Amino acid sequence: MPIPTGVGAEELRRANLRAILQTVHTHGPTTRAVLTKQLRLNRSTIGALTGELQSLGLVTEQASAVAGRSGRPSHLVVPQSDNVVVAVDVGVDRIAVAVVCLGGEVLAHRFRGHQRGQHDVAHVVESVARMVEDVLAVAPPRTRCLGIGVAVPGAVRARDGMVRSAPNLGWVDEPFSELLGERLGRAVSVGNDANLGVVAEHMRGAAVGYTEVAYLNASVGIGGGFLVGGVPLTGASGYAGEVGHMQVDSVGPGCRCGAIGCWETKVGENVLLQHAGRQPGGGPPAVAEVIAAARAGEERAARSVEEVADWCGVGLQAIVNLFNPEIIVLAGSLSQVWVAAQTRVTRSMERSALVSPHGEILICAAGLGEDSPLMGAAELAFAPVLDDPQGVPQAV
Amino acid sequence: MPIPTGVGAEELRRANLRAILQTVHTHGPTTRAVLTKQLRLNRSTIGALTGELQSLGLVTEQASAVAGRSGRPSHLVVPQSDNVVVAVDVGVDRIAVAVVCLGGEVLAHRFRGHQRGQHDVAHVVESVARMVEDVLAVAPPRTRCLGIGVAVPGAVRARDGMVRSAPNLGWVDEPFSELLGERLGRAVSVGNDANLGVVAEHMRGAAVGYTEVAYLNASVGIGGGFLVGGVPLTGASGYAGEVGHMQVDSVGPGCRCGAIGCWETKVGENVLLQHAGRQPGGGPPAVAEVIAAARAGEERAARSVEEVADWCGVGLQAIVNLFNPEIIVLAGSLSQVWVAAQTRVTRSMERSALVSPHGEILICAAGLGEDSPLMGAAELAFAPVLDDPQGVPQAV
Structure with a gap:
């Protein structure tokens, strides 16, 4: 295939915004000097890009004690941790829920057994919904919830999150993401637990x-x-x-x-x-x-x-x-x-x-013990914003 | 990752040469008009590129009966079929050898049982070498052999073509590509038969x-x-x-x-x-x-x-x-x-x-019947030239 021609300035800017946000989300606070080097851009371009991410409420900038290449201290670009997602792992024995900040920090982490030991989808939707509401209710003020990601132990259709088959829950063709989304009044993304687990282990684990x-x-x-x-x-x-x-x-x-x-x-x-x-x-x-x-x-x-x-x-x-x-x-x-x-x-x-x-x-x-699917579910929820930072919802 | 910057004109030209050669090799004779559209380049650039491929002896141009967009007949770019590779499929029961032209046409196709039914690597090297020499000896004059590709039923180390294990031949750690290459005085590429088969089926089969x-x-x-x-x-x-x-x-x-x-x-x-x-x-x-x-x-x-x-x-x-x-x-x-x-x-x-x-x-x-690994072996041998047309060996 030929190298694509006609990459416009706007497209390039989006790609660079994405690269900066993904870097600080994955690796944590990063100096402008390091970003400049990694992205092969000049200092003023990096400054404009981090400024835009700051106005979107996705990063903050702090003075760094570490000196940059020029000898002057380089600004530290920090993921703004009041951006969170709720991650859910629906296991066969228990449901785990966590609030995960941009940058990967886990704010709240709870689990409990299935309600009355039941796996039927209505019970699971209700249990998960209450746990999500509970963890969000105790989140600090000004927290912005970017999305909800759920790991389930079954075959999940990529196109629409339909759980085609989860034999150990007894589910066949359950529209779990739709049901939970309706119950919570928010969009919910669902993925297979192990497919999410490998992503988390690759990003922050073994x-x-x-x-x-x-x-x-x-x-x-x-x-x-x-x-x-x-x-x-x-x-x-x-x-x-x-x-x-x-x-x-x-x-x-x-x-x-x-x-x-x-x-x-x-x-x-x-x-x-x-x-x-x-x-x-x-x-x-x-x-x-x-x-x-x-x-x-x-x-x-x-x-x-x-x-x-x-x-x-x-x-x-x-x-x-x-x-x-x-x-x-x-x-x-x-x-x-x-x-x-x-x-x-x-x-x-x-x-x-x-x-x-x-x-x-x-x-x-x-490396993440039992939490790989849960942390992978968080990444599923972060994915839209990491892919298009300018599309971040401005409402809380 | 940011979109790579600094793609130079020379790099772009190589990518486009590659794209044109791969297109005519895979799909056969193609008009300049179609190439112009596919590659999103202008007519004079396409003309310069096909001219270079022509001077490398890889394509010819013919007047086409089909009118291009402008109403004028568009030149037809044709893979030059005196560029060939020799493809070999070492099966458990038999060895197959074919001469395959740029563009995919099969010139000669022969097979025979293993010499005295033996699988030991020295016998197989000798059998294959003679079959390769035989098919090349009857190739038309001016034929240019671009390479030799071999399919074997075993685990082949990508790095150097070492056959790590082929249980049904009884081979363990046999440097088959090196041995055959020395015997023939030419570079030989070796791959797993099924890994080559899927490539051929994707390119020209089911x-x-x-x-x-x-x-x-x-x-x-x-x-x-x-x-x-x-x-x-x-x-x-x-x-x-x-x-x-x-x-x-x-x-x-x-x-x-x-x-x-x-x-x-x-x-x-x-x-x-x-x-x-x-x-x-x-x-x-x-x-x-x-x-x-x-x-x-x-x-x-x-x-x-x-x-x-x-x-x-x-x-x-x-x-x-x-x-x-x-x-x-x-x-x-x-x-x-x-x-x-x-x-x-x-x-x-x-x-x-x-x-x-x-x-x-x-x-x-x-779609290719028993010949998928053989045709995949041909693609293995074509790969270096398709990847870098300017590197085509000029000697016959």
Whole structure:
């Protein structure tokens, strides 16, 4: 393709406004001197651009103690933290909500179980709406809410946020973003939890600086989110990355999706709990208890951890063969099992001599712990303003 | 990121030379009028650029019968077909070699079995070298060979063409491109057969116009090649797309890779032949015979086709869940089984209610038949000249 011609001055200015706002949102306060260098623009142009962002209420400028290239102290461009979004992570066990400021600081962070343990969409919409209203009610005065982003554990149609299928919530074709948006009287963006998780890990977590990333998050099910060439893998309609339903065990148990022997029926946290003789539903603390018991010598717990570790390796080997990632970021019970039984997982992955992952692939626990999908949901809500700072809503 | 500044006139001219050459190589003879419109350049600039490509010996210009916008006939820019590459596809059963002209026309196309049935790298290098020399010896005078591209059924390191692992040839860490290059006294580029196949299907086959593409080619093993956002999926080192070694059957047979129950042990062509009571090694004609026998009522053949169809569905469902492609292009025995037992394959894919592929994903046989990897290997060899037309070697 030819290099596009006819990039006008206005288009260039928008691109530079965007670049400055994205830089301070991602990396925090940045001197004008650094921005000047990064954007290859002159000082007066940078000054005009940061002035415009300031008048839009998106940044402030402070005198910096650090001297610039000229020897004079360079202004520090600071993301204005009264711009916030509300991020929501709808899990199978609990709902988490956070207020996240421009620049990434988390102001409020709450979670609670589903209302009466119910997953039906009307109950979830009502629970989430109340939690959102509660956190916004206690936000400082002059807070401007730029948007609401929600992570859900299912296939979300990119075009309109329709949740096509979330087997572990029992949802099929639920227009969740529409329902929540109507209830709150605000636009709501919805995305798949793992697709959002990988974005957050790339931006502020374990995958900073990598372009080929696999993020795998196990709780009741397993979500997968991928970066390919630094860009989130969405597929044709937004459903890519559903790693949990690869058939790995032809004689395995039935899965909520209708098939048998899906990867998540072999490594989900409830599988680990039940094989160890525990009740399902205890979440990460219960998984930690089993791992501790295994370490202390309880044979049933140890066998369960080993079995799950072996099946982790089976799925990870498929991921490595399909995506050849630089880094695999593990979250939820996958991360717990990895930390406890790394050698066993690695040995299982290396059953196949195809391409040895050893020494070529970094495998690690999520840098943001359980919060990657939540922080990714915040980025989903920030996206319109980061993409077009001049379009920022001026009303609170 | 800011829009890059400082794109010089020379850089722009190279980009436009590249765009013109790629257009005529992909789409064949094109009028100056169409190029002018596509590249948003004026008529005299296009004339200067096609003149330069002509002096490099890459295109010719012919008077066209079709009138341009001005009413005057527009010159037709034609790829100069005495620029050729030699494409090679090293299969498990046979080696195919073709001379492919700029513009995509195939001049010579030959194949033969491996020398004494041997896969050891020295024998394969010698066989390929002789076949390359033979086809070049009968090429028309004034033919200019721009390069040699080779497709192999294994993981190829992008950096240097090292074949890290090709289980069905028994190769581990074979520097095939170096060995063949030394034998021929020419540079040789090597790539994974399926990764090359998807490029060819996108350029001249069933996947023209699609950006999210899965190409799956089964013979003894199964190769997978993917386009994500129109760009070939390579992964960190070039090994992405190895679909054949996903474990699908936990009680399945051993695989040459060292693991058990890999997808290719359930759907490879020899599996279909053996389940039907035939000898392995008969290739596509033997698969066609089994399918015909199944249709004619032979029970054992029918059962084999059904079983392989079921396992096809298991693997395709994983691919759909992971990549959410617009189109799946099937080649080799996968294509034969798909055509013969489409309903059965689809039913197997839809065991899982996760995201119904029905009506959203096009599944079809390869447009280039068995030749997609070969034609992709040709593109690998054309790539340097298409990327930098001015760098075309002037010696024959």
